[in-house]
Amino acid sequence: MTDQSPPIADFQLITRAGDEAGQKTTYGIPLAVLAELTHRCPLQCPYCSNPLEMEVASAELTTAEWCRVMDELAEIGVLQIHFSGGEPAVRKDLVDLVRHATQVGLYSNLITSAVMLTKARLQDLADAGLCHVQISVQGSESIVADRVGRFKNGHVKKLQVAAWTREVGLPLTINAVMHRQNLHQLPEIIDMAVALDADRLEVANVQYYGWALKNREALIPTFAQVETTNQIVAEAQDRLAGILDIDYVVPDYYAQRPKQCMGGWGRQFFNISPSGKVLPCHAAESITGMEFDSVRGNKSIRWIWDNSEAFNKYRGTGWMPEPCQSCELKEVDFGGCRCQAFALTGSAGNTDPACAKSDLHAQIFARATTESAEAQDRFIYRNFAGGAVEAEEL
């Protein structure tokens, strides 16, 4: 323990036992899977990470299909499963799915809006072996939060469910999705996370693809807000060390370097959609012209991970154009986000414009500045009909 290497490090890429050295230099065994159980959700947040074209309930994988998928995941070495959605608690079989994850040795996390949970169901989930709960919040109080989620009394319900989560002994992460219309509440959100006895707080600025791209004008922060946020987060991280871990995702239109999306395409994580599509990330379907395999097909998940065109297309560094190819950071950020590159440049193989080295960076920085100054605050809410404009009451 006295040498220079830390006794406990974060996970680095590790190949399978028995792999030849150097054989799998660009990817390893997936660590974790995001299981989107459904796209149904009682909330209608305008930045939802689900695709614009959502999958309907009748297309969702059955309980038996998810259990078979989890058997396969455990077998290939996946360690963690994040049950997400939509709202995963919409599924009547959620407790059964968590129990199955526990039985096959998967560490399970519930990513939830919380509004449909009762204390009894939380206790059932805990008894089934659930390891962690992540609850999203839309603001620090009801007026802002319930407007963003378009769900009456949602905020109050979330606070109640967060308290129950700790009462049944589960660790809690608060996921605060931040944008121009709620960033002013960040100090109160941090206090709220402490008061709720959360272990972690994710201060996650909205990332702009899918629904959020559709709502970018209403969501994108001003540069002044970003600078203030940076200070608030840094101060809170220092003050709350050992009390609350704070993870911070900056809004990358204003960033210098792109984020290392999903730990690199097809390197550590993947996503399974409600109908069973195996995706390199939850937004990958926004990239048109790509084929994605399904767990309902005749291929194993291991085969899809190792061999499918979608997973191999942007894996490693070989696909990268300049300025990425000669960049010393290419194995740090893996060229940023492919979905963002597609959304902003029309080609997923281009450099992510979030990077200051991209020709387009100055342009998106300017666009963010202009759009945020225009203060067009009306949301287009997420729904199965392609969106509902705020104030046009249904």
Next chain:
Amino acid sequence: MDQSTRKSRPIYDATSRPLIPRHVKLRFDTTRDRWVILVPERVLVPDDIAVEVLQLCDGQRRIQDMVDLLTAKYTADPDLILTDCLALLQDLANKGYLLAASEPQP
């Protein structure tokens, strides 16, 4: 809001009895052929000595008992082992990955 009402994380000394909470899983990963620690949203990779220390965390042993065991096994300087153990365990406790058993167990 008053932060003093929050259940504070343990500050360890040699008499503390660290306990691994239910949501932290120390597990041998046969696919990758190594030990891992599963925690919310992360997978941690302990070195061999960290694994050995964590395997001794049962909520009954005091940190001093663990140091005594390791000192005998490795014929190393007990002060150094105590310092290293406290640093390792406190770091995990600060992140919420270790608790302290409140009362000595029977």
